[in-house]
Structure formats: structure tokens, C-alpha cells
Amino acid sequence: MLLTVFALVGCVVATTLTPVKAAQHPGYTAGTACDAPGCHNTYKHKEPYLGPCENCHTLDSWTPAVYSHLDKTFDNGMHPLVGCAMCHTEGKPLPSPDCSKCHESPHGVTPACVGCHTTAAWGMRKPMPENHLSLLGGHKKLECFDCHKSAKIPAKPRQCTNCHGTNHGGLTNCQDCHAPATGWNPKPGWDHNTFFKIVGQHKKLDCTQCHKGGRFANTPRVCVGCHGKKHGGLTNCASCHTPLASNGFKYTTFKHSSVFVLTGRHKSVGCMGSSGVQCHYNGKFAQVRGNGSHRCVDCHGAQHGGLTACASCHTTAGFGATTFRHTAFPLTGRHATLRCSQCHPGGEFYPKPSTHCVNCHGEKHGGQTQCQTCHTPAGFNDVPPYTAHPIPLGGTHADTTKCTRCHPATSSSSGPVFSNTIPACVTCHASTIPHVGPTNCVSCHWPTSWSQDHFAHPAIMFGSDPVPAVPHNALSSGTYPTDCLNCHPGSGGNPNFTAHSCTSTGCHS
Secondary structure (H helix, E strand, C coil), rough: CCCCCCCCECCCCCCCCCCHHHHCCCCCCCCCCCCCCCCCCCCCCCCCCCCHHHHHEEEECCCCCCCCCHHHHHHCCCCCCCHHHCCCCCCCCCCCHHHCCCCCCCCCCCCCCHHCCCCCCCCCCHHHHCCCCCCHHHHCCCCCHCCCCCCCCCCCCCHHHHHHHECCCCEECCHHCEEEEEEECCCCCCCHHHHCCHHHHHHHHHHHHHHHHHHHCCCCCCCCHHHHHHCEECCCCHCCCCCCCHHHHCCCCCCCCHHHCHHHHHHCCCCCCCCCCCCEEEECCCCCCHHCCCCCCHCCCECCCCCCHHHHHHCCEEEEEEEECCCCCCCCHHHHHHCHHHHHHHHHCCCCCCCCCCEEEEEECCEEEEEEHHECCCCCCCCCCCCCCCCCHHHHHCCCCCHHHCCCECCCCECCCCCCCCCCCHHHHHHHHHEECCHHHHHECCEEEEEECCCCCCCCCCCCCCCCHHHHCCCCCCCCCCCCHHHCCCCCCCCCCCCCCCCCCCCCC
């Protein structure tokens, strides 16, 4: 008896069959083999189809044989109907599980049929793998071998570019924009904002204005990619401009205060122009004058002989507005009325002029340089009382308003000459001296008037002994005699103070 079974190459699976309708079979001891003595003289199969009978047969009937293959495809579909002997021959090796060993491929190649077909029928294909390209839309009309021409198993992963090539200037990720169901039109849910948000003025553009010649690869996403560098090389357009504005690039969100605060006259200066007045010459905002240091001298240059710290004197309200305090040389009196150029000719404030009077006014009065000794900034005629003079200017001297009365001008001077001048009384009063003898008037008289004297008469001495006479002693106190003429007679009522003796005065004989 020929026993046919299904088997995989080199594999026979032993299975324990549950007895069916055991009542038809006499009882037997568990584990008893079918060919045990006194039971069944069974057919001995040839290799490799050996083993316990229950691997293929049941207790109900020796036929048909029941076997479970390791590859379940041989237990389903049309295979169980063809019989074991169609594939298995005793005495010969187990047959190959390759479909092509039994079935001639209708495709002209020898692919692994089980990759696409089932054992039920060739026309019944298995579902496509999850990673298979969609067969909707334009792909729906394709045959398998339109794409799988080599039919290699497993099939290589397919990309759109394998059939359609790269497009739009080199793009390969077609699925980002297209789907087979929609053809070349953008797939549902496709949004340009994924790549570049189109807002404001950009909405008015046609695709070809950014994607020239249908090239979508390497399309720039930054402003300078389409608009180029502007304003002398600036590239960060978004810091000032926005495409949302209805008037385009003329609208700006830039706040100049974030870079340089515009106050005063700076507010009225145009941003750009062809002249050198503006800060951004010819519309160049990059590399502003001074390389962005924002110092006054970068636009206005050094002034006043080389000064650069403009803010120490001026404000942006205008060059006429100054915050400078002339503390180095307080401007009081007549100095406060002077124009700057009178001390700083040509507007040159550097180097600073000397604060010494003679540097502006020159030496005066025969070489005097200490002007402040007599004068104040209130004016040259404002002369305070000069108390340091050997002759105090009081009394009748104070009534002398013209210095030239005592300090006459010379032919080479424009005013009184005070240098090396210490005049004696006789210099002025030589013609009016009423006395004969001494010329040092101040030893007796006050400058206030001739009638006021301060002479303290010494005691009259004879040798080393004082004269005990009361009248002589009284001379020391100035109480007696009351008139100088008593002892110093002169002519015309004027005392004569030249040397006298006791008898020459007419007092003693």
C-alpha cells in the first residue's frame, strides 16, 4: 500500500491525533504501536516517509491521510485536493517547496509566487505590503511588472524617482507634495507654509516668480535669496520690514531707538540721500559712519581746533544750544558779554587759551601784569580801594579820582604808569610844603588832611639828664606848648623844623 503525505523538505512533524469515534476501535493500551504483535501488519513505507502511523493516519480510516505541514500554504487552497502522490514519491527525497518546481511561471521569470499569490488560485493576490506605493490614481492602471520588471524577491523599495526621475530642479521627495490619487496636483492637506509661509505681499506672487523654470529645489527661504542684500550689505531684512504691510518694503517695524536715539535736530535729518548730510549716505545702512560707534565726530568731524567730545558742550537741539559751563574761567562782569570768538578766534577752543589777564589785555601801566590787584571783570573803571599802597588813599586823597594825578602817563604808555612807583609826598606837594626842613610828611601828618597830625614829640634831653622843667616834660604829651611855633619859630606863620638850639629858638638866652 502506498502512503502519500505532505512534508516540507527534510521536515516531518510528529503530531498526536485525538482518537475519533474511539468506540469503533477496540480498547488498547496507551502507547501501543499500530504494528504491535497481534495488531496490524502495516505497510512499511520507504524513506524518508517513516515514523508512527498516527503521524498521517487516524483511527477512523487509513485514508485519506491527514498531515500538517510546517508551511501551512500546503495545507490550504488547491494543494490538499491534488493528493500526496502528486508531490511526494517514496524512496525519493522530499520535494522542494519552491512553486516553480511544480508550476511554470506565467511571467517568464521565476519569482517566489507566494509573495503575491495564494494557494487558492493564481488570480487571488495577497494584500500589498504596508510599505508598497499606493496603486491609486495613475498607478491603478499599471501591471505589476510595469514596475517590477526584474521581479527580484524581495522587491527593492521603490521611490517615485525610480520611475519618474527627479523633478523641479532636483527634488526627490515627491510624496511631500503629490499623491498618486491626485496626480501631479498637490495632494490634499498640502500647505506651502510647511516650507515657507506665504503672507502679505507674497500672496500676490505667481509660483514662477520664486520658482523660475519650475525649479523648486534649493529655493531660498531667506529674504536676501530673492531680494539680495540691501542698504550697503544688510541681510536681516526682517529686523525692519515685514511682508504683511500693504505698502511692502516701505513699511518698517524698526525702532531707531534700539540702535541710536533720534532727538532734537537729528529727527529732521533724512535717513538717506545723495548728499553728505544724511547719516545713511546713498541708502547704506550697513557700516554707518564711524562703523556704528555713533560718536558725534563720526558725522560732524572734530571741531574747534580738534575737540571731539561734542556732547560736553552741545545737545542735539542744535549747535547754538550748549550745556557748557565755563567753570575753568568764570565769565562774570564784562566777560559775560563777550562773544566766544573774542577769546577763541576762529572758533578754536583747543588748545585752551590762558586765563591770565595779560594774555588778552597785555601788560599795562608801565609793565604791570597783576590786573586783578586793581581791576575786576565789571570793567576797567571799576577800581576797588587800593589799601596796599604806602600812602593810604583816604581823606583828601580819596577825592582824587584820577590815578594820573599821582601816576602820570608817559609818552609810551596809554594810561597811568604804576610800575616801580612809590611817590613821596614832596613829589606832588613840593610847592605847597609850609615847613622848612623835613620832607617826610607822613611822619607827622595823616593823608586825610594837613591839620591832622600824629607826631609824638620826644622828651627834650640835655646830655643824659632830663630837664626837670615841667614845660619841657609836657612836650612829650603834646599838651604844652600848644603851638609848634613856640619852639620852632618860622616865617609867615610856618614852623621851621631845621636843627635848633636852646638860644636859637628865642626861648633861652
